[in-house]
Amino acid sequence: MQVENILQSKGTAVHTVASHARIADAVQMLNTHRIGAVVVVEEGGEVAGILSERDIVRKMGADPTAFLQTTVAEVMTRSVVVVERHESIASVMEKMTEHRIRHLPVCENGALVGIVSIGDVVKRKIEEAEQEASALREYIAS
């Protein structure tokens, strides 16, 4: 089971934001699309960082009104952990647990080709268990 299988069912669309955008814009994007993180990209399309709900809550501080006017570049997490299309779900789970993160951009030759969330992984694990149970039932019945 690979990252590829998750992308096949959820699609490869990734919500991105420019590093010079304001935090207010990023918050609006998270809320409009009901997502937990946006990938920050440079003009050339390279991944510059990631900005999650957690980054926002952790860094909003005592003056969140001013905070909303700062740029995404000042708040985003720069050390982005990514995965490849053919990486296993087990590897995704280990990276999420080790780094305590819930979103991994999927990259291929430096280009962003998708994003996998911890919710996607858990959903996939349920489907996997159901498929196994179904296969076992068929085996027993035959």
Place this chain on the structure above:
Amino acid sequence: MQVENILQSKGTAVHTVASHARIADAVQMLNTHRIGAVVVVEEGGEVAGILSERDIVRKMGADPTAFLQTTVAEVMTRSVVVVERHESIASVMEKMTEHRIRHLPVCENGALVGIVSIGDVVKRKIEEAEQEASALREYIAS
């Protein structure tokens, strides 16, 4: 594999906040303890709601400085999905996927006895896979 097994390794401590506390206090609690949600309890100890990083980002609106001064009761999610100590991890995963939530308080006879996050579940799934692999290796070697 049950909720009980997760609580055995992570403990039963739950960070709680009173419903009349300010959002600013809840944010400070999330950041101090590096957690993603706090359980909101009434004076008698009953669970009144849950307040997550997501609730905060979704509802902070255009005036987050005023928002920080509102009470937890006004922002929290009131319809709390809970699990029981002897519920399976599979059931936990299904509830998290169905409701798109990442934290489930564990209740026993109405009392709060722990909390399980989506990160705990994924961590447990990795341990489970490692134990299975180890058992298989032993079986092959014997």
